[in-house]
Amino acid sequence: MAAPRRICVVGGGIIGSSTAFFLARLAQARALPVEITLVEGSSVAAGASGKAGGLLALDWHGPATASLAALSYRTHADLAAEFGGAQRWGYRQLDTLSISADCSGAKAARTRKLKGSDLFPWLNQDLVTGSDVLGTTDSTAQVHPEQFTTALVDEAKKLGVQLVYGTVDGLEQQQSGDAPYTLHITPLETTDPSPPRDANTPVRVSASRDCPSSLSADQVVIAAGPWTGELLKRLGLGRTAGRAKAIRGSRAHSVVIRPPKGKELPAQALFTSIKEKRGHAEPEIYNRPDGTSYACGPSDGSPLPTHASVVTVDDSAISSLLAQTAQLSPSHLSPEEGATVERRQACYLPVGSGDPVLGRVDGEEGKPSGVYVASGHSCWGICNGPGTGVVMAELLLDGKTSSADIDELLP
The missing domain is CATH 3.50.50.60 (FAD/NAD(P)-binding domain)
Incomplete structure (x- = not known):
């Protein structure tokens, strides 16, 4: 042989x-x-x-x-x-949406109900200014x-x-x-x-x-x-x-949030565009079958450590993510309303x-x-x-x- x-x-x-x-x-x-x-x-x-x-x-x-x-x-x-x-690993098909929102504190100028808002009743309707469908259960999953x-x-x-x-x-x-x-x-x-x-x-x-x-x-x-x-x-x-x-590596931060008891999240992934008082943010939010919601922010140029086990977390990046998700969905994702932050974490994406x-x-x-x-x-x-x-x-x-x-x- x-x-x-x-x-x-x-x-x-x-x-x-x-x-x-x-x-x-x-x-x-x-x-x-x-x-x-x-x-x-x-x-x-x-x-x-x-x-x-x-x-x-x-x-x-x-x-x-x-x-x-x-x-x-x-x-x-x-x-x-x-x-x-x-x-075993939460596989499911889901809808994927793009969401624009104004969190700058300005009064919304909308005079009628936003088209498609029935798709995301768990979001703050006073802040959402636009939406579109990026993918359906035929083309996106998790x-x-x-x-x-x-x-x-x-x-x-x-x-x-x-x-x-x-x-x-x-x-x-x-x-x-x-x-x-x-x-x-x-x-x-x-x-x-x-x-x-x-x-x-x-x-x-x-x-x-x-x-x-x-x-x-x-x-x-x-x-x-x-x-x-x-x-x-x-x-x-x-x-x-x-x-x-x-x-090489590019560091990205993320959080995992569990809504208050009795608050359920739909099978959706969101790509957001948020106007803030001092800039612009684009967190991505993925609701998971276990009832939690995952949110991630932009990457940065922090040096790559020797091992994945010693990756450090920038607390300011986590705070920004939590503030953005809480404004988008105060009823489901705000710790002040009873949501629990289960993970605060960072990782390095392999980019070249x-x-x-x-x-x-x-x-x-x-x-x-x-x-x-x-x-x-x-x-x-x-x-x-x-x-x-x-x-x-x-x-x-x-x-x-x-x-x-x-x-x-x-x-």
Whole structure:
């Protein structure tokens, strides 16, 4: 029998988790001897994959990602049907609206009822100045990102994927031996010594006993989110990584609010445009099946920390978000009216030169390598994660993709 192919996926967010899961599924379907290891430096879904909004959109994407997005939207629905996604990770279809509002304190000049206001009776009708439908249950849906990513890892482990916790510090190409690459890993030895900023933030569990100091691999996938660019350079791949070396982090804040008892939220996502006394704001609000509402604000240029477990929160950004949501919906989202703020959090979105980067990185002198990149999805990681997992599995096992066109997404 042929020796099993060994594949290491670096990064336990939605992209790495999806890649590991679909790799294991495709290998099993074809009876291929493949050993898959998922390496995570903090905890599964520790970054944006645990703190994003979770909106899924079918046809909001540009030409380069349209095929991938369509595949991913279908795959989300298929996974939910197969694994009970409605119960396990809050999958549901929903309406998506754009809302404009004047929170500057000026008197509304409206003389008649705003058209379409029946769609959002939970909002402050005195402040809403305009609305439009961006998506319906035919084209937009949602998941709870942390629950979805964690569930994918659980299913991947059932298929034989090994999960280890540690930081990849080096990549050595072997000139001889049974595998061309050795990954050098520093095990995650202790929990984060600093207390979490939010009582709901998961505690980082020690996992040094589960992580070897090195791993042998025939193929390596770098799916490290906003840390991808730095990691590629640290591993000596910066010169040949193409667009991937530019992937970096952009910090975004968010809150999760539970309305007062008896106040229910409709299955809606809102993209808002708010006029304030001293400027303009555009928070996004996603109501979830668990009865909570998630709201996120703009990103900033705060430096990327070493790990997702030590991301800091700007209290002023959280205060602004809470003030905006409370004005938009005082009856449902205002702490002064009995709403509870369950999470105050921040994460770093993986951004780069525009579109995500999917594919194999060149070796020295343009020679093919066994190193691949799957990162740079910005705010669309959860949306396009499953599709990315499918095409990366095909690339790794077949050398080409058949489920989506990613020609414009190559490194």
